[in-house]
Amino acid sequence: AQKVTQAQTEISVVEKEDVTLDCVYETRDTTYYLFWYKQPPSGELVFLIRRNSFDEQNEISGRYSWNFQKSTSSFNFTITASQVVDSAVYFCALRLIQGAQKLVFGQGTRLTINP
Amino acid sequence: GAVVSQHPSWVICKSGTSVKIECRSLDFQATTMFWYRQFPKQSLMLMATSNEGSKATYEQGVEKDKFLINHASLTLSTLTVTSAHPEDSSFYICSASDGSYNEQFFGPGTRLTVL
Numbered sequence: 013a014q015k016v017t018q019a020q021t022e023i024s025v026v027e028k029e030d031v032t033l034d035c036v037y038e039t040r041d042t043t044y045y046l047f048w049y050k051q052p053p054s055g056e057l058v059f060l061i062r063r064n065s066f067d068e069q070n071e072i073s074g075r076y077s078w079n080f081q082k083s084t085s086s087f088n089f090t091i092t093a094s095q096v097v098d099s100a101v102y103f104c105a106l107r108l109i110q111g112a113q114k115l116v117f118g119q120g121t122r123l124t125i126n127p
Numbered sequence: 128g129a130v131v132s133q134h135p136s137w138v139i140c141k142s143g144t145s146v147k148i149e150c151r152s153l154d155f156q157a158t159t160m161f162w163y164r165q166f167p168k169q170s171l172m173l174m175a176t177s178n179e180g181s182k183a184t185y186e187q188g189v190e191k192d193k194f195l196i197n198h199a200s201l202t203l204s205t206l207t208v209t210s211a212h213p214e215d216s217s218f219y220i221c222s223a224s225d226g227s228y229n230e231q232f233f234g235p236g237t238r239l240t241v242l
Contacts, residue, residue, distance in 0.1 A: 049233075055218055057171075057233040103170065113159060113224055115231060117170045 014039045016106050018118035025094055026126050033089045033121045035104030043109040046080065046087045051101040051120070060102075063087065064109065094125045129155045131223050133234035140211055141242055148206045148237045150221030156201035157223035161231060162194075165218040177204055211241040 015038040025031050037046065048060040061071065063080050071078045075092045091098055104118040130153040140146050150160060159178050163171040175191075177183040177198035185191045193215075195207040204223075208215055218238050222231035 054235070055220075055238070056235040057220065059230070059233075062230060112176065113161075113231065114173055114176065115161070115171075115222075117172075119170045122168075 014041075014044075014106050014108065014116045016104050016116055016118035018102075018104055018121050020121045021119070022122045022124070024124040024126060027096055028093050030090060030092050031094050031123065031125075033091075033102050033104075033123065035087045035089065035118060037085050037087065037104070037106045039106060039108070041108050041110070045107045045109060047105040047107070047115070048078065048087075048089050049103045049105065051103060053100070057103075060089075091123075096125050096127055099123060099125045129153075129223070129225065129232040131157075131221065131232045131234040133219075133221055133237050135237060136235060137238040137240075139240045139242065142212055143210055145207055145209045146211055146239060148208075148219055148221075148239075150204045150206070150223065150234050152202045152223045152225075152232070155223075155225045155232075157204070158201065158226040159224045160198055160204040161222045161224075162196060162204075162206050163220045163222070165220060165236075167218075171220060174206075208239065211239070213241045215239065216241045 017036045044065045046063045050058040077090045079088045101120045101122050103120045105115045107115045132151045134149045162174045165171045174189045175183045175185045177196050179198050179201050183196040198204040220236040221234045224231050
């Protein structure tokens, strides 16, 4: 079975600080996708990134960056120069490439950016 | 990107009544739809997976007679909570996949409150 762990339940930082959200996953399969989603107070999930297990290249998108390391089964998410609008709950998720398309979510990290 | 809608966005009902939630893919054909439930300050938990024209596959612990899922067309799936009770109060989110196996597109969610 697959499992995703986000050990940080809540993080609070001051605006403009950098913040990293941790994600550790477990799976016996060698082919899978990893995702990050943002859930603002409205509740709607916002897709941020998808990574497949073949591609360990780090990715940067504006102030967002992701560090994927298969050796430690981690897929961490960093927000640089955080802004108040980044306040939300962030979920890491995993899905196997083969078979059912079931998404397994982590517990989520509530991020609060204080002005 | 692909758009998924849910209706209603929120609903309040009396205990013992049934509530139907609709999930529609607006600009693509959804061969598979997923229903998730999210309790306050918790993660998303998959309830069931439905493929168009066939019976839904329920996750362990989800009562199929209580949560009726119908996926009668490639653009519409419905979740009916039968004989709702206060413990069914939750945020229900659907997602849809076009079969590309890469991504699920999430609806905005439906907040159900059972009095």
